[in-house]
Amino acid sequence: MANPPGAATVTRVDRLPRRRRPRWLTVLICAVLLFALLLVVADRGGVAFAQHEMAVQIKKQGFPATPKVTIKGIPFLTQVVSRHFGDVRLEASRITEGPLRITNLKVRARDVRVDSGFSSGTLGSIDGTAFVSFKDLASASDDPDLVLTAAGNNLVKAKMDLGITEATATATVTKQGDSIVVRTQSVEGFSRSDLGDDLDFTVPVKGLPLGLTFQSVTVSSGGVGLHVTGRNVKFSDS
Helix, strand or coil: CCCCCCCCCCCHHHHCCCCCCCHHHHHHHHHHHHHHHHHHHHHHHHHHHHHHHHHHHHHHCCCCCCCEEEECCCCCHHHHHHCEEEEEEEEEEEEEECCEEEEEEEEEEEEEEECCCCCEEEEEEEEEEEEEEHHHHHHCCCCCCCEEEEEECCEEEEEEECCCCEEEEEEEEEEECCEEEEEEEEEECCCHHHHCCCCCEEEECCCCHHHCEEEEEEECCCEEEEEEEEEEEEEECC
C-alpha cells in the first residue's frame, strides 16, 4: 500500500536497531585515557622534582644564587630512566663576581648526565649569555657618577660629572683577555687629551659560575652581553 501524500517514507534500514558500542570497549577507552592522564601528571611532577633537585645541587657547588632550572624534552620520564637530559636551561639574576655584578645569566646546558639521586652529574656543554646592565657596568668603574648608554656598533656614550661641567664621550667596549675594556674614542666639547684616561676603565671577568669562560662582548640597548661557554662541568653534593 502506497504512503499517503506528504508522509515520510519508511525503509527497512530505518527499522534496524542502532548498534551499541560494547561496554568493554567503553571501559577500555576510559582506562586508556585515565592511564594517559596519570602518565602526563607523573611526567610533569617528575620534571618539577628533578628541576628543584638539580638547582639545589648546582647551588651547593658554589653557584652564588639558586638558579632557575628548566628541563626540556617530552616525555620526561624516559630521560629519568636513562638519567640523560639533552637540553637543560639555567637562569639566575644579580650574581656578583669580583667588582662586576652580572644582572642576568641565561645558559643552555646540553648532554647533562646525573646519578639516580640527582646529587651529582656532569653538564656536557654550556652556552649562553651573561647580561650586565649599563648601571652595573658603570658601578664596576672607579667613578660612581659615570652614566653609560648605548651608542651603536659596540659603542657607548659615557657621561661624567667633572664638578664645573659634564664631560660626554663616545667609547668602545671590547674584550681583552678576561676583561671588559671601555676606551674613550672622542669627547664632546673637549680635546681627547684634556680628559686623558678619566673615562677609561677595565673590569675583570673572572670566577664565573660553573667554570664558565668569557668569549666575547656585545653592546645592546640596555647594557652589554657576554657570550659565555663551558664544557664538562661537574656538580656534586660531596
